[in-house]
Every structure is written in C-alpha cells, then in structure tokens.
Amino acid sequence: MDVLVDNMPSYWAGFQVTLRLTLYSGAISLALGLVLAALRVSPIRPLRGLAATYVELLRNTPLTLVFFFMILVAPQFGIIAPLGFWTAVICLSTYTAAFVAEAVRSGINSVGVGQAEASRAIGLTFGQSLGNVILPQALRSVVPPMINVFIALTKNTSVAAGFAVVELVGSGRRISQGNPGDAVVVLLGVALFYLAITIPLGAIASTVERKVAFSR
Amino acid sequence: MAHDRALPSDAGVPDRSELGAPLVVLDKVNKHFGALHVLQDIDLTVHRGEVVVVIGPSGSGKSTLCRSINRLETIDTGTITIDGVPVPAEGKALARMRADVGMVFQSFNLFAHKTVLENVTLGPIKAKGLKKSEAKALAMQLLERVGVANQADKLPAQLSGGQQQRVAIARALAMKPKVMLFDEPTSALDPEMINEVLDVMVSLAAEGMTMIVVTHEMGFARKAAHRVVFMDGGQVVEEAEPETFFTTPESERAQDFLSKILTH
Ligand SMILES: Nc1ncnc2c1ncn2[C@@H]1O[C@H](COP(=O)(O)OP(=O)(O)OP(=O)(O)O)[C@@H](O)[C@H]1O
Ligand SMILES: [Mg+2]
Numbered sequence: 126m127d128v129l130v131d132n133m134p135s136y137w138a139g140f141q142v143t144l145r146l147t148l149y150s151g152a153i154s155l156a157l158g159l160v161l162a163a164l165r166v167s168p169i170r171p172l173r174g175l176a177a178t179y180v181e182l183l184r185n186t187p188l189t190l191v192f193f194f195m196i197l198v199a200p201q202f203g204i205i206a207p208l209g210f211w212t213a214v215i216c217l218s219t220y221t222a223a224f225v226a227e228a229v230r231s232g233i234n235s236v237g238v239g240q241a242e243a244s245r246a247i248g249l250t251f252g253q254s255l256g257n258v259i260l261p262q263a264l265r266s267v268v269p270p271m272i273n274v275f276i277a278l279t280k281n282t283s284v285a286a287g288f289a290v291v292e293l294v295g296s297g298r299r300i301s302q303g304n305p306g307d308a309v310v311v312l313l314g315v316a317l318f319y320l321a322i323t324i325p326l327g328a329i330a331s332t333v334e335r336k337v338a339f340s341r
Numbered sequence: 342m343a344h345d346r347a348l349p350s351d352a353g354v355p356d357r358s359e360l361g362a363p364l365v366v367l368d369k370v371n372k373h374f375g376a377l378h379v380l381q382d383i384d385l386t387v388h389r390g391e392v393v394v395v396i397g398p399s400g401s402g403k404s405t406l407c408r409s410i411n412r413l414e415t416i417d418t419g420t421i422t423i424d425g426v427p428v429p430a431e432g433k434a435l436a437r438m439r440a441d442v443g444m445v446f447q448s449f450n451l452f453a454h455k456t457v458l459e460n461v462t463l464g465p466i467k468a469k470g471l472k473k474s475e476a477k478a479l480a481m482q483l484l485e486r487v488g489v490a491n492q493a494d495k496l497p498a499q500l501s502g503g504q505q506q507r508v509a510i511a512r513a514l515a516m517k518p519k520v521m522l523f524d525e526p527t528s529a530l531d532p533e534m535i536n537e538v539l540d541v542m543v544s545l546a547a548e549g550m551t552m553i554v555v556t557h558e559m560g561f562a563r564k565a566a567h568r569v570v571f572m573d574g575g576q577v578v579e580e581a582e583p584e585t586f587f588t589t590p591e592s593e594r595a596q597d598f599l600s601k602i603l604t605h
Contacts, residue, residue, distance in 0.1 A: 240450060240452060240453065243444075243446065243452065243509075244452070245413065245439060246513075247439070247443075247468060247515075247516055248438075248441075248464055248469075249436065249468055250468075253468070257467060258452055258463075262453060
C-alpha cells in the first residue's frame, strides 16, 4: 500500500492529464458530433454523404490507427503533428465525434417525423426546427448512450500513453518500473483513478434515465 | 366513416359569388412514389375565401396533394403557385411560404415537449419575430377562440384528442395564414370529439378563410364547402358543389365510392 501513498504526486499528475484529455476531447467531440449529426439529417444531399462517410470511416477504425495516422502519415501531407497533449486531444476528438454523431442521430430518429413536419409547416427553418423542436426531444434518448460514449472516451485516453503523453497509464507504468514488486497494486491504483471519473458519469446517466422515465 | 352531422346552423358560409382571385393554383402537377403515379396531371384552382373539400378512396393521393402544396412532398413536374408565387424549392424562401400556409394533420403533431401555449407561440416568435408578450396575447386569443384557453399551461399529452386538434388549429392560425390545409383532421378522433373540431372549422369557413380540407365528413362538406373535389387513382375525377356531388354524382367511380361510404 505504501507504494500508492508514496507515489501520490505521480498518480495525481497522471490523473489530471487524463481528466484534461477527457474534458477537452469530450467538449470538442460533442461540438463536432452535433455538427455531424445535423449534417446527416440536413436537406442537402452532399452534406449528408460527407457526414455519413466521416462517421463510418472513423467509427470503424481502431483508435490507435488514428493516432498513428496523425503522427506518421499526416506529416507527409504537410501537417506536422508533434507528439503530445494536443495531438492526443485532436485524435480522441475526431474519433469520439463519430460516436457522438451516431448517438445524436439515433436520438433524432427517435423523434416522430410528424414533429419535424409540423415545425416546418409553421415556417421554421431547418436550423430552427432542429434547435427548438427536434433536439430538445432527442435529448432524452440521447443522454444515456452519450454518457456511454464519454465513459469509453475516458478509457480511450489511455491510448495516448503509447504516444508520449504521460497520463494515468503512463504514470502507472513509470511507477511500476520503479517498484517492480508492487506492479499489481500500482495498476489497481490506476484503475481506481479511472473509476473516479467513470463512476460519476454512470451516476449522471442513471439519474437522467430516471428523470426521463418520469416525464414520459 | 362518412357521417351527416348536425352542425351549428348560424354558420353562414360566404356565397360563391363573393370569392376572390385565385390563391392556390396547381397546374399539371405530377408526382411518383417509385413506380406509383400518385398525382396525375392535377389541375386545381382554389380562390381566396373558398372552401374545397377533397374526398376519395384510400390511397387516391389526397394526402399527397395536400402535402405537396406546402412542399412537405416534392413534385416531379407541373407548378404550384400560392398567391401568384411559385412554391420555392428550398431554404428561407420556402420557410416563409410555409408560414403563409397553415396545416392541420390527422395525428395533430403538437410539439410534445412544449406546453399548449408554447406550441402556439413558437411559430410567431421564431418565424415572424414577434415579441414574447405579443405572441402570448395572440396565442391566448386564439386558444380562447377554439375553446382551450384553460389548458394553456398543460402539455399536449394531457389533453383529449379533440382538444389537441383544436390547439393544432390555433397553432396554424397564429401564423395568420392565407390558406389552411386540413388532412383528415377528425379521423383520429373519438366520435364524441369530432364535432368540437368541425365546429371550429365551420366557423373559420364562415369568416372567409381559404381552406382545403381532406375529409369524409359529409356534414362539414354540405355545411361549409363551396366545392367537392373527388379524387381516385391519383386523378381529379369530378368536381361539383357539395349538394350536387352527394345527391347526383356524375362519374361512375364517384357513385361507387359514395355508395360504399353511405352504407356504413
Ligand atoms: N412516402 C411514400 N413513399 C411511397 N409511397 C407512398 C408514400 N406516401 C404515400 N404513398 C403511396 O401513395 C399513394 C397515395 O397516398 P396518399 O397518402 O396520398 O393517399 P390518401 O388518398 O391520402 O389515402 P388515405 O385516405 O389512406 O389517407 C398510396 O398508394 C400510398 O401508399
Ligand atoms: Mg391520407
């Protein structure tokens, strides 16, 4: 147990990096995912196609490959992606946005088509109809799967450890290298810190789910 | 299906001779759903202040006709003009045009997450830029008129079908439309609620609202319509004044259809 207490500063530093990776990537992927979902239901066919291609491509690619692409392939197109925190944020965001878009889109589809027709019939534009009628109703069914997306994102931040970002897993590796005998305890410590993020997320999800169940 | 209902007798519908200029004009309109030719060379002119009832068997294209007027369905060929302006294809212009065309759906389609009052004020606030207070005053006046003002703060799901449909009419009227489209507004209602909706529609007609109404309610057609348009298989087969149409239909298809719905 001493190994946990002794290395608390390292854990804490790693935890903060993981938390920041999750928060920044979560916010960016939420924004990007919303845009993608809007494009996917837009009246303009090429935009729908573009968004669908993006989502299918990213959703079906391993995250590690997205990192490799950014770091090894992108420079050949003149995009220099240095190893580090922001490259990881970009990779995590572009990847997670595809899942956010899917969650939002299925939420949009769960709202009856009559709602969209009625809002268009009173003269709302596509954007107004989405913002005032469709998304507020989609939200109820979107929040639970969205929380799952963010829980997955939290865990996916560990991929950054393989690309020179010292987050929780990276810290754990360093600590266990210094304390080879206590590797199991060290890794348990890492897991506890992940739970510190994912358990509250899960709690939010079940609260929201209960609220939705009442208001239906 | 078809019923001759007693409707208020004080509802004098303006005489045909008082009708104004053409307002909604369909010219050689064609539409396919895949191989199905749902609208076949439809010509239809509805004048300002006119009430047209569209009647016909299931699948004859009545809803599609109605929905193509505010472009909820696109058409393949032909033109549709409203007040002399062709229905725009896309974007803001289309939204503006739709604001001038009220639509009432069979399934009400009230915004489920908004109160009755918010359902009626949304369009005026967002599409017309009315102030909240103005929109609210207008909405309360319309809800009063359709008899559901006391439900203003409830959610649609808490209302009866008849009340919901009257809110839907108020929501459409709040945009001060030039013409109102009704697609079987009473066919999803329990029988005892049909009249409360028809009464509102009759009084609208009496005030000179231009209306296109898909319905099998003969009582309404007799009382409020200037003209009955009979559709079958994607075509307008016959047009006549209601009394003439219901008593002495010309075409065999109309006779056949009427004999079927009258035996109910
Ligand atoms: N979105 C669609 N895709 C394919 N076919 C459709 C679509 N909407 C309607 N149809 C078909 O077009 C035909 C006309 O439909 P429409 O709804 O206009 O008929 P209707 O006269 O309103 O019938 P009803 O009295 O049953 O409401 C029907 O055969 C219907 O199955
Ligand atoms: Mg129909």
